Amino acid sequence: MDIVACIKRVPDTSEADIIKISPSQKDIEKDRLVFKINDWDEYVLEAAVQLKEKLGGTLTAVTVGPKDWDEVLRRALAMGADSAIRVDQDVSAEDPYAVAIILEKVIRKLSYALVLFGAQSEDFGSGQLGAMVAEMLGIPHATLVTGLEAEEKKVHVKRELEAGTLQSYTIELPALLTIHTGINQPRYISLGGIRRAMQKELQVMSLSDLDLSLEALTPMVRLEKLELPPKGKQAELITGAPEEAAGQLAKILKDAGIF
Amino acid sequence: MTLTDFKYGDVIHRCFRCGYCKFPINWMDVNNCPAYARFRMETYSCGGRLWLTRAWLDGEIEWSDHLADILYSCTACKNCEVKCPLSFNIDILNMMVAAKGEMVERGEIPSAVKDFLENIQRQGNPYGTSRTKRGDWMEGTGIEEYQGQEFLYYVGCVGSYDTRGQQTARVLGKVLQKAGVSFGVLGNDENCDGNEVKNLGEETLFEMLAEENVAQFRGLGVQKVVTLSPHSYNAIKNDYPGFNGDFDVLHYTQLLQGLIRNGGLDVSGGYNATVTYHDPCFLGRWNEEYDAPRAVLRAIPGVRLIEMARNRNGALCCGGGGGNFYIDLLGGSEDSPARRRVREACETGANILAVACPNCLTMLEDAVKAEGLEDKLAVKDIAEIVGEACGIK
Numbered sequence: 001m002d003i004v005a006c007i008k009r010v011p012d013t014s015e016a017d018i019i020k021i022s023p024s025q026k027d028i029e030k031d032r033l034v035f036k037i038n039d040w041d042e043y044v045l046e047a048a049v050q051l052k053e054k055l056g057g058t059l060t061a062v063t064v065g066p067k068d069w070d071e072v073l074r075r076a077l078a079m080g081a082d083s084a085i086r087v088d089q090d091v092s093a094e095d096p097y098a099v100a101i102i103l104e105k106v107i108r109k110l111s112y113a114l115v116l117f118g119a120q121s122e123d124f125g126s127g128q129l130g131a132m133v134a135e136m137l138g139i140p141h142a143t144l145v146t147g148l149e150a151e152e153k154k155v156h157v158k159r160e161l162e163a164g165t166l167q168s169y170t171i172e173l174p175a176l177l178t179i180h181t182g183i184n185q186p187r188y189i190s191l192g193g194i195r196r197a198m199q200k201e202l203q204v205m206s207l208s209d210l211d212l213s214l215e216a217l218t219p220m221v222r223l224e225k226l227e228l229p230p231k232g233k234q235a236e237l238i239t240g241a242p243e244e245a246a247g248q249l250a251k252i253l254k255d256a257g258i259f
Numbered sequence: 260m261t262l263t264d265f266k267y268g269d270v271i272h273r274c275f276r277c278g279y280c281k282f283p284i285n286w287m288d289v290n291n292c293p294a295y296a297r298f299r300m301e302t303y304s305c306g307g308r309l310w311l312t313r314a315w316l317d318g319e320i321e322w323s324d325h326l327a328d329i330l331y332s333c334t335a336c337k338n339c340e341v342k343c344p345l346s347f348n349i350d351i352l353n354m355m356v357a358a359k360g361e362m363v364e365r366g367e368i369p370s371a372v373k374d375f376l377e378n379i380q381r382q383g384n385p386y387g388t389s390r391t392k393r394g395d396w397m398e399g400t401g402i403e404e405y406q407g408q409e410f411l412y413y414v415g416c417v418g419s420y421d422t423r424g425q426q427t428a429r430v431l432g433k434v435l436q437k438a439g440v441s442f443g444v445l446g447n448d449e450n451c452d453g454n455e456v457k458n459l460g461e462e463t464l465f466e467m468l469a470e471e472n473v474a475q476f477r478g479l480g481v482q483k484v485v486t487l488s489p490h491s492y493n494a495i496k497n498d499y500p501g502f503n504g505d506f507d508v509l510h511y512t513q514l515l516q517g518l519i520r521n522g523g524l525d526v527s528g529g530y531n532a533t534v535t536y537h538d539p540c541f542l543g544r545w546n547e548e549y550d551a552p553r554a555v556l557r558a559i560p561g562v563r564l565i566e567m568a569r570n571r572n573g574a575l576c577c578g579g580g581g582g583n584f585y586i587d588l589l590g591g592s593e594d595s596p597a598r599r600r601v602r603e604a605c606e607t608g609a610n611i612l613a614v615a616c617p618n619c620l621t622m623l624e625d626a627v628k629a630e631g632l633e634d635k636l637a638v639k640d641i642a643e644i645v646g647e648a649c650g651i652k
Contacts, residue, residue, distance in 0.1 A: 012381055018389050032391050034381050079366075187366030188373040191380065203312035242422055 001057040001148060002111045005048045006103055006133075007041035008077060009069045010123045025225045028095060037072045040118025044179045047188040048116055049080040051150050053116035058082045060110055064102050066090050068201060077197035078189045083202045088208065091217075096124075100132035105210040107137060115154065115176040119144050130178035141168055142178040146183050146245075262316040267354045270347045271313050280339035280351070284573030291569065291577040292339060293596035294332040297589045302329055305339035305351055312358040322362070327369050330359055332448035332588040334596075335458040336576035337544040359460030361415045364403050367457075367632040371586035376461050379468075383450040384416040385585045394446030396425035405443030410435075410514075411481045412442045413495065415488035417449050417584065417617035423624060424617035428487055431511055431642040433651045435485075438524040440514070442485065448475070454494040454541070466502070469494070473504030478493055484508040487642075489541035489616045490580075496546065512552040512615050512641055519558045526648035529560035534644070535567050535609035537600065537623065538574035539616035547572075552615045552641055559648045567603050575600050577614075577622040584618045597626035605636050612638045 009032040013019055020029040036078035037045075045061070052059045063069050064087040073084035085106060091099050107115060115137070117130035127143070134141030146166070147158030159167040160180060207213060236252075238245045253259055262268045281304050283291035290296035295304040302311060308330060314320045333355050340352045357450075362368050379386035396419055405411050412435065418428035435442050453468035472495075476484070484490040484506045492510040499506065518524040534556055542548045549571045556564050569575050578589040578596035589595055601623055604612040612627075614620050618641070624638040 012387075012389075014387055015389050015392075018391060032389075034390065036381055185370065186373075188363060188368050188376060189366060189459060190363050190463060191467060192364065193366075195463060 001055045001113045001152070003048045003051060003057065003114045003116060004062060004107055004110055004112045005041075005044050005059065005076065005081070005116045006062050006129075007044060007072050007118070008038045008121055009035050009062055009065060009119060010038045012036050013122065019228065021226050021228060025227070026223055028226065035068065035071070037075055038121050038123075040119050040120060040122075040179060040181055041072070042186040043181050043183050044096060044116045044118050045076050045079050045081070046184045047148055047179055049187075050184065051114070051148075052080060055150060055152070057113070058111070060085065060104065060105055060112075063087070064089055064091050064099055074194050074197045075189050076242045077200045077202070078193035079187065083201065085202065085205060087205050087207070089207055093223065095117065095219040095221040095223075096126050096128040096132060097220040100129055100136060101217055102207070102210065102212065103129070103133050104136040105212060107133065113173045113196060114150070115139070115174070117176065117178045119178040119180045127178070130176055134176035137176065139174045139176055140171050140173060141178070143178040144180050144182045145177045148177065148179075148183060156201055170231045260316065260364075261318070262313065265316050265361070266357050267350055270350060271309055271354055273347050274306050274309045274351065275346065276310065277344070278304070278306065279342045279344055280305035282342050283338075283569045283575065284362070287568065290599070291342070291573065291575055292587060293334050293336060293578045294329075296575070296595050296596050296599055297332070297578070297592060299594065303332055305333070305343070305355070308333060308355055308358075312354065315358075316361070322365070322367050322464065324369070327362055327367060330355065330362065331369050331372055331459070331574065331581070334335070334540070334576050334578055334580035334583050334589070336540040336580050338576065341544050341572050356458055356460055356575045358480065359458075360462055361460070369586065369588070371588075372459055372582065375582050375585050376456065376459065376464060379451050379456060380464060384420055385451075385582065386416070386420050388420050391447055393449055394444070396420075396428050397444060397446065400429055400432050401436070403443045405445055405479055405481070406627070407480055408443040409441035409483055410443075411476065411479070411484045412444045413452070413484050413486045413491050414444060414449060415486065415491040415617065418487040419449065421617065421621055423621050427617055427620060427640040427642050430640070430646040430651060431487055434515070434642060434646050434649060436522070437649055437651060438518045440518070444605055445475075450475070452488075452491040452494040453498075454490040455580075457494070457498065458581045465498075466548065469499055469502045469504070473499050474504045476504060476506060482507060485511050485514050487511060487617060488540045489546070490618065493541040493545050510546075510548060510615070511549070512542070512555050513548065515641075515645055516551040516554045516558075519555060524645070524649060526645060527557045528648045528650050529562075530644050530648045531561035532611040533563045533565060533609045534611040534613050535565050535578065535604050535607045536570075536613045536615075537567070537604065537619055538571055539614065539619050540574075540576050540580050540591045542615055543574055544572050552613070555641055555645060559644065562644070565607050565609055567607055569603065575603070577619045577626075579602070579618040579622040582584060584622055593630075595626065597622040598630055601626040601630055601632060601636060601638075605630075605632055610636060611644070612636055613641050613644060614638060615641045
């Protein structure tokens with residue numbers, strides 16, 4: 001089964017207090033941040049590699065971004081992708097529709113039975129990209145996939161809905177799935193593996209290679225402003241030494257009748 | 260990889276599980292392998308793990324989460340290596356690290372180990388806290404950044420990020436200031452020393468950290484290093500020379516011993532307590548430094564130093580080595596090595612359990628709480644005891 005996995009690079013924002021809005025108010029300040037593969041995309045790659053190990057075929061990893069983004073493709077290659085393509089275009093200011101236009105063009109050039117996306121990205125989190133690309137390619141799709149079994153011509157998927165409700169579908173291939181976290185246990189990628197993957201070819205494409213121009217990337221949504229949420233008035237920040245803070249917290253919980 | 264490709268494939272079969280790897284100093288009991296003490300199953304002892312590794316590489320058993328947990332429950336405390344009577348004992352711990360290395364290459368490691376290693380890849384510390392917060396511990400201390408002073412004070416990940424470790428890092432900094440030692444730190448520019456990374460089997464990541472740290476130290480003109488953690492001491496002393504990093508490195512207890520002896524540090528304020536000392540594996544068994552910490556304690560007026568039955572190369576590991584202070588495969592039981600160790604400390608009648616390692620400090624302090632021994636025993640780093648003896652609050 002030939003698989004295309006679309007992945008992206010995001011800032012490691014596990015600590016909210018290191019996020020600062022840039023003066024343009026259209027982006028965050030990135031110079032103090034480190035970057036990593038989008039959390040959902042790790043599960044995408046693991047799912048893709050497991051399918052490849054079981055059913056054979058090829059796995060191509062695709063991303064759209066500047067040169068730094070090669071690092072997520074190197075991870076994909078280290079994990080078991082056969083080839084990797086980066087479209088050399090900074091789309092951080094673009095909306096998902098503009099990115100979907102690019103990815104549709106790339107995927108049409110490839111052999112695929114299954115296209116995999118992360119259910120959403122950690123940075124902008126729109127969750128739209130996979131569904132848009134599926135519509136553009138004219139293939140069926142399922143979002144928020146938490147269970148996946150594949151045969152030669154079809155996949156059986158489980159989707160997670162509200163309150164843990166699960167929907168089961170059988171979908172004819174070719175199809176596109178957006179993968180949720182927890183669907184598998186992504187393997188560790190050793191630094192040695194990443195270094196060995198440096199030997200594998202990584203194809204770089206430009207917009208013109210895809211018969212696209214910047215003008216073609218007509219956004220449907222324009223970002224006006226980024227801002228940090230105001231500090232809630234209901235929140236009380238307990239400060240001081242851990243022992244004192246724990247004592248204060250215990251008192252608050254006790255006074256509230258929680259224990 | 261098959262058994263024949265395994266670096267130790269031709270010797271691993273030589274362990275016939277005599278069981279000496281579990282002994283402390285003598286035959287007093289068989290619980291000095293921390294993982295065996297915790298689980299009381301042969302598979303968790305060094306001999307058991309070697310047999311399992313052989314069976315796994317030979318295709319007799321499949322990889323499983325359980326197998327990975329068993330291998331990663333090894334804390335690299337070196338008790339097995341010191342106690343094994345056979346000539347191949349120099350490699351039995353290396354065999355375990357190599358087996359972990361094979362799991363790393365296959366990507367099949369416990370999820371907590373994966374988090375540990377990925378956090379170090381990204382942020383240079385196992386906690387995944389931002390690199391930009393590494394130097395937060397030194398705020399308000401007046402400790403200078405390294406700019407050619409005599410010593411680089413290398414703090415390490417636990418001292419930089421763990422709340423309790425930070426307290427110790429600050430006290431040691433103040434003690435060095437008080438003694439007039441010329442030293443500086445790297446602050447946010449410090450990176451993980453890699454000692455645990457190596458023992459978790461991620462050899463390439465370790466090499467990268469060692470290369471980067473050596474290049475940084477050399478670039479700054481560092482010649483002498485003093486470390487808070489025995490783990491850092493071990494990596495810089497024993498591994499960095501292989502990366503062109505020949506530094507004159509001291510664990511802080513060695514530096515303090517000299518300062519006190521030469522009158523450079525006044526500890527006449529004293530410390531009135533009955534103290535028992537827990538040997539950290541990476542200072543003790545790994546580097547055979549048993550005397551400097553004890554000499555520092557003995558030099559402090561008021562300290563009555565008594566020994567636990569298991570001491571020096573027979574000390575029981577706190578269970579925090581091999582990344583287990585974070586991945587915690589040995590916790591959750593009254594048989595956890597840290598809890599066994601604090602009960603043993605309590606039995607001596609000491610009211611202070613002194614340590615010389617921030618990992619041991621956090622492991623044993625948690626164990627005192629779990630055992631409900633807070634009113635009988637307090638865990639203190641030797642830096643804190645010295646700090647009090649020289650009037651530092």
